[in-house]
Amino acid sequence: MTTAQTLAPVVTAEDLERRLTPPAALRPWITEIARIPTVHPGSAAFTHIPQVVTSIVLRTEESGRRDAWVLGPRTRATYSSPDTAAGCTRIRLAPGASQSLLGIAAAELTDRIAVLSDLPGPVADLADRLLELDPDEVAPFLEAVLPHRLSEDSVRRDHRRLLDSAVAAMDTAGPVTALAADLAVSERQLRNLFAAGIGVSPKHYARIARVRQVLAAAGNTPWSHVATASGYYDQSHMTADFRSLMGVPPTAYFRGDIPAPSPCQSLTRL
Structure with a gap:
């Protein structure tokens, strides 16, 4: 029975983060x-794994240049290698907060x-004020x-x-039908x-959540057990879904066989 790799040689952007729970007034x-x-x-390529949140990103280059971006939900993994020395602060928005904070x-x-x-x-x-702040001041x-x-x-709060x-x-x-029924709304709503x-x-x-569970659960554990624990019918369904969202099957990913890094995603002027 095949097992997941003990350690993944692939570094994700989230591995590099130092996380802070926001003050209660912001939650x-x-x-x-x-x-x-x-x-x-020159750092090794790292992975931006699928993410179901919208984030405000305050990016500071070592040269002193600063930018404030908004990153939408990421439905598939991307692989990149830094071409400029830079760090950033990521402000992750709660479900339903995009309209109130960003207007869209x-x-x-x-x-x-x-x-x-x-x-x-x-x-x-x-934006301009945020870019003037040190990370601990945000x-x-x-x-x-x-x-x-x-x-x-009240409608937006609801x-x-x-x-x-x-x-x-x-x-x-379970299925979307059951979730909608539990919440007393239609599937369309x-x-x-x-x-x-x-x-x-x-x-x-749900697909992104399951793949993230696979990424978190992989270790010295049979792949069939990882699949079951992550909500898949069987290992083959897990492998197909992982490949679709991550670009490679889980066995390749966890031995470091990942797609070649690509240029950073371009900005969208809205």
């Missing part, structure tokens, strides 16, 4: 603030990168300023709460909520 809209220290050219639905950002100041939401007005600044700039009606419940139930609800608030369908959300 309705922000789930995590993470810092990646300066990464230099999450689906408009899926697999895209935008300039923060181009967006119509209230956080865009803070959370206190947002705590002091952001809640007073946001205006949400949508955020419903998405929170849907995400929490994804592991146990649920898909629309996921598209606007998260940027992917419930089905694709």
Whole structure:
């Protein structure tokens, strides 16, 4: 019986992060603030694994240049190698928060990168100030300023709460039909909520979640057990889904046989 590799030689961008739980005043809209220290050219290629959140990224190059971007949900892995010495702060938005903070639905950002100041939401007005801050100053600044700039009606708050419940139930609800029934909404309403608030369908959300479970669970364990623990019918279904989202099957990935690094994704002017 084949087993997963004990250690993956592939480094992910998330492996480099130092994570901070945001202050309570920010948690309705922000789930995590993470810092990646300066990464230099010549470092080994690393993986950006699929991610079902929208993030504000404050990037600082060693030369002093600073940029504020928005990264939408990533539906497939990408592989890159740094060409400029730079570090960044990632501000991850809660499900349903994109419209309130950025002024657009999450689906408009899926697999895209935008300039923060181009967006119509209230956080865009803070872009220049955010770029002046040291990483440790970002959370206190947002705590002091952001809640007073946001205006949400009861419908938007209800949508955020419903998405929170849907995400929490994804592991146990089974098919989308069952999840919608548990939440007392139609399947169409649920898909629309996921598209606007998260940027992917419930089905694709579940696929990404399962692949991330495989990435977290791989170790000195039979692949068939990893597949079952991650919610797959069998190992062959796990392998096919992993290949679709990661570009290579799990056995190749965990021995470091990954796609060649590609240039960074270009910015999208919205």
